[in-house]
Amino acid sequence: MKVLLEAVFSPTFAASILRVTTPILFATLGAVVADLAGVVNIALEGMMLVSAFTGVAVSAFTGSAWIGLICGVAVASALGLLLGYFHLKLRTNIILAGIALNLLATEGTVFLLYIVAHDKGVSSSLASKVIPDWQIPIIKDIPVLGAMVGKQNALTYLSLLAVGVVYLFLYKTPLGLRLRAVGENPDAADSVGISVHKVQFIALAISGALAGMGGAHLSMGYVSWFSRNMTSGRGFIALAAEALGRRHPVGGFIASLFFGLADALSNYMQSLRVPGEFVQMIPYLLTLFALAVYSGRQMKTRRSFK
Template sequence: MKILEIIFSTSFGYAILRVTTPILFAALGAVISDKAGVINIALEGIMLMAALWGVIISAFTHSAWWGLVAAIVSGVLMSFILAYFSLNLKTDVILAGIALNLFSSGGTIFILYLVAHDKGISSSLKSEVLPQMTLPLVNKIPVIGPIFSGHNILTYIALLAVILVYVLLYRTPLGLRIRAVGENPDAADSVGIGVNKIRYIALLLSGILASFGGAYLSMGYVSWFSTNMTAGRGFIALAAEAMGKGTPLGTFFASLLFGFAGALANNLQSLRIPSEFIQMIPYIVTIIGLVIYSSSQVSRIKKVKEQ
């Protein structure tokens, strides 16, 4: 079987990590904001904006790092807008999030046309790419080496971010406050914790993580920006967060699952199957994943009841 051959190759393992990276960043962002009790549905739009600004600024400064900084700044701005509308002006956070997504979808094309004189792709800009890293020693190990070494630096940062988010949420005062605010805002308020302040911080952190994901897409995964290149990853990230039960580790594994589906879709394009079908794979996996997840919840409850 050709499919099995593909799946059990080291290059496929490498591809999973590569495809997982942007989803993982955004999903970790979803973890933080969700823990604070605000659903950041604007992850998609934030990623898209970050991807664009990363490309533009790296092209002008000839530095991928300045591109990354610009991407993060754009993410902070976007989540600041979301926070301002939902926390200060009391707009429904879902509606504000949808508005930002629509704004990004159109706004990025507009800006792209102004800067690159093209409505589809940024190839006229000479943008930079963030460096790849070869892991010393690890790259000598058979099987493991080819899978884990040689990734874009942001892939390693994403893996590191899993641990950082865990430590932040469960080991620091800020994390305790984020969790308290998300679970019982009145309790937090009654001990003098500024609920809005904590939610601002959570949304900004969430935006920063998502913009790392966006920067990776246009400055690592590929080396250009194209319209709506996030292709629903922000929403897949929300699904990953839900499947991972909102914990950093659970979210990591759920993201890997979606990464697997994405990598499969990419690889199967070499087979003679209509590409439209193959491109559906990640989204179908999302739906199946959520169905399996919720039905396993239901059957677990049933099982307990039968005892």
């Protein structure tokens, strides 16, 4: 227990929380943007996976991690548009369409992995690149803070930056206002001349791009390879974090940190003699618990209004 406490209160632990939070945070922001526009994006999981794979494959062939990142994000964003096409134009139920895209991504990436790497498990035979770590000049020399946030993967910094950018986009730009109007009441938005479908397409594309950033971090930052189904539910956890964070970018950030904490904690507890299975359950159980508490609270508020 003492070992655990010492580990938990060390600055490296805080740094590891930020590291494991990164993919969840990106996906959560993606969930916020889509949900505020009135389109539930349950394909976040698949979008992350596709981007993780594309990033590795493209970076191996071009020799540049950044080109890999751009391609991964572009493909994930295109998947968002595809989801939009089926939901908005062909009127597919968006949840079922999301499930279809997730299935396609899970097995499709394995299919493609075999073609490019001749392996159905991991991409280690590919010489893929990683997104570099960045150091913040002055902060890295401050004793505790430096160890926590002084040196992190570039995408981790970008994810923190994205919280602000998404907030400004949603609440301080005309397009953000239109996006929220569409999600609030599509008919009212339509009546004042906003093209509902166009805004929702844009929201899904942005949502896909954000999920793609998270996926790319998994395969090109967190580790340096792609392995089958490596997202292991982070896209779904993001949906829970989004609900927990009250559909707000900053709330989503705090909720993501909470899930990152659970994730990091489970990594540490594996060194103790707790069966690994229980430790691995923690993030999912906490998600479930948080979801129940949040929904219960929300229901109470609604009742007290009546």
